[in-house]
Amino acid sequence: MSLFPKGATEEDIERVYLEAHKETRIDYSKTGGFFGPKLRNINHLEVGRSKVINSWYVRTAEYILVFYERTLEWLKKVNRALYPRKTTIYGKRKDAYITGKLTFAMRDDYAIPLHNMPVRFWARTWFGGWRLFAEGYSDRDGLVRIDYDYLESRRFRYKTFHFEICQLSHFFFNPNDRVGSIEWEVFERIKIPKSDLTGMGYNIGNLQLFFWEYRRDVAFPRVVINDHDEDSPEYYSDGRNDAIQQQFVPIELTKEKHLVQIKLDPDSISIPSIQADYPKNLTVAMEEKLPYSTRCDYWFGRRMMNGMNCATFLPDAKEAERYWVKYFGACDYEVNDEYAFPTVEIKFHIPKGGLPIPEEIITTGPVSSHDKDQFIKRNFTPADGDRWEQAKRVARVSGGLSTELDDHFAGTHVNTEQFSIAARRNLRKSPLATLLFPHLKEVALINHSADSILIGPGYIPKASALTARGIVQRCTDMMGVMDWKNWEPMEVINERHTYAKAENLFWEVVGEFVDNFFEEHEVGIIEEWFEVFRFSEDLVQNSAEAFHSSINWGTLTKEEKEREEKRVEYYHARFRFDPDLERVRYKGKLRAMSPITTNPLAPEPGDMENLKQACKYAIMMATFMHTWVNEHQYEDIGEILYSSLGLRFGEHKDGIFRDESDYSISPDLTRATQMMWFSNLLSRTEYGFITRNEENDIDPLFRDILEKKRSEFKNLYVEIDNIESRTNI
């Protein structure tokens, strides 16, 4: 019997789960010290050797560098204290003006004005003091005109003049009330020689600003980041960088040790020894307590439903209580020859009030190096003995990679980034900035890192079937099923569907918070409706092509057509995408995102509701949806032989249908240590939580509403203190 380990019951597994969970739970408290090895910052992580500084010589140099940087920071503070930039306006008359026009800078958007950008006109005295002469905003057409006192500017005491364009930087909430304050940072500063200010008007001309520009090399919304250290639209907070350093250095050193061992003495290292060197994860700990507890059918169904994958169960068309979970594999994406990535369809029986029990597994596509037929099918049932056990592992692996790419990377990271870019480009005076920015910050930065750590030359193309190009192709398709409109939390199948219950509960929390915010700020939101209009335009026009519309149905074979129909049906259910909505066609493509409003002047009936829904969706993706898949990586893909992101074809005629003891199909030693590094990196270094509110940027109301549901969440195995306020890892 494979439903439970021999002689064990459901209660036994639940007991070892709770014990192992407690034992392996990740603690996000601070560790490490000043004299420990240092990781320069999150941007410097690499799959190979990250820039960990672990020799005394380099560490001394690093110490001096840190000292130098801190001294610089201190000098800047002194400078700010000596030369405060007070907001008192100097000069009483308004008889001269600075004018100009602000637009974006890319070839295809340099005609788009930058509206509502805060601008300031400063004079500096001979002693370095700052004197504010005028301030204001660009208008809807990007035009700037701020008036100042001409005679005042002629006084000898002023040496230079500066025109500054600012962007919104951070939000802070007073911990005792809900009053938020905004920090502005200088985005661009232009020096104006005093000798040029001769007439009554000075025109700075048309300034094209490279401000949160969309990348044009991928067909879904990503921001341009040329250099994450020097020229980035935003930067990580210090706290975020500290957290990764404190949590991650031991893991990084373990990977380094393995890479050296593999190079110098490969016989001294094996898959089990690699596993043993990393912190114990949930499945390893459970197996120690009760062998087979994580390989049995009960656990397989329980994790598919309530683990990292939190799969979507589609009811069978004919049989009652039968459901299908589908993980689509390589399909037509670019793949390598080393790894298999078959499509896996799993039939489950979900009895009333029970957990899903797997009844059948169907794989489609190549599973050995001897047969590369894309549509070859294999069926397995529990009666198949060892083959059934192997098929469950194949299902876990295809499920793991699908979840990583489709749900984690596309569904939360890139999905949140598309809101982040549109918000940053357009929301400034609107109260919506206060609502959204704390939840949208840093996602563009972590996605930029993911391009190199996980995609591009990174881990996934080397440890799975998909090439970097294949991942981008897949992400483009996935982004074609992301839309805020008509999105609803997952339908709860029964009492044991604790994941779906938690998702619904969190959606209620977000709903109450956003509804409340809108009640309080409705006037302000309507007053700045133009910002909402531009936000909506950017969201829609830059969103990916709707997946179902991007398929060239006429060119497909019968089998391809069947496969694509299945994918469309499953993805629409999975991402709760409503294909029947009327969508915008822009530049020849039907766009996945629905418009919030089409009126630049004022909301039309239904628009405010649209806006609320879009905000709720963005916050939901950035917080709960990301946290779930991110923190459970450590549990569900934290054991090399239980579930990696790829199984190699190997040389055996049975291909990937082999026991776990055949290491020729598991990840090789390098990929194995990188896999452990990667799941630990992502799950262990979270920072920025709603209840912990480390940076005072979370609206206390959101925190309070969540706090009231603490025990309800706990009953669903969710610790609210671990729910992130933003997607930044």
Ligand SMILES: [Fe+2]
């Ligand atoms: Fe993540």
